[in-house]
Amino acid sequence: MKKTLVSIIASFALTGAAYADYGVGVSGAIAVVDASGSETTTAGDVAGGAANTNKKDVQAISPIASIFAEYITDGGIAIGLEHVPGSADVSDKTHSRTENAQGVSGTDATGTVTRTADAEVENFNTLYIDYPIGQGYVKLGYSQIDVITKENAITSSGTYGDATLDGVTIGAGVKGELAGYYTKTSVEYTDFEELKLTSTTSNTIKADLDVLQFKFSIGRSF
Numbered sequence: 001m002k003k004t005l006v007s008i009i010a011s012f013a014l015t016g017a018a019y020a021d022y023g024v025g026v027s028g029a030i031a032v033v034d035a036s037g038s039e040t041t042t043a044g045d046v047a048g049g050a051a052n053t054n055k056k057d058v059q060a061i062s063p064i065a066s067i068f069a070e071y072i073t074d075g076g077i078a079i080g081l082e083h084v085p086g087s088a089d090v091s092d093k094t095h096s097r098t099e100n101a102q103g104v105s106g107t108d109a110t111g112t113v114t115r116t117a118d119a120e121v122e123n124f125n126t127l128y129i130d131y132p133i134g135q136g137y138v139k140l141g142y143s144q145i146d147v148i149t150k151e152n153a154i155t156s157s158g159t160y161g162d163a164t165l166d167g168v169t170i171g172a173g174v175k176g177e178l179a180g181y182y183t184k185t186s187v188e189y190t191d192f193e194e195l196k197l198t199s200t201t202s203n204t205i206k207a208d209l210d211v212l213q214f215k216f217s218i219g220r221s222f
Helices: 002-019
Strands: 021-041 052-071 078-089 097-100 109-117 119-133 138-148 163-178 181-192 193-196 205-222
Touching: 002 021, 021 078, 021 181, 052 119, 052 193, 052 205, 138 181, 138 205, 163 193, 163 205
Parallel strands: none
Antiparallel strands: 021 052, 021 205, 052 078, 078 119, 097 109, 119 138, 138 163, 163 181, 181 205, 193 205
């Protein structure tokens, strides 16, 4: 899928390069980040003594800003790259649970331990095509995002690393003009591939991450 999307974008770019206007701009959006996933712990995990699976669905709503550069062919096709600086929370709060602590054998109780988990996303980049249809346009893009895990490290419980996910972005919007600038008002949805992480103690996390944006962009062509 990634190679196909990049090939399509490159083909449009080569076709329209001789007649292109270049544009740069900024965007503001309200982003809804949805994540649903599960963690499976092994029998040797310090907080369990037996394998178990915990599931959670979380959502965060936050404003985000981005910058973009694109060129627009004589036929109105825009080919560009968008970057979202900074980071955003996957959830609107840190999630925690308290469990009985177990020894290595899983039989001798030694009190309780509290697990906390949270995650951030950053480096949200999209290579895209805006294809005009009447007064509006549709968008197709290839996206990447970094997922930064922020769980607490419990003794002998292991830690997870971070990951970079690939995704497909689709959207639709309308273009306009404002005081010599061009504008785009759109709704965009990005579906990322499944996140799969394994801890240093062989616990596993699987999660699905989606981002829905309600966006307004303003740019200047030259």
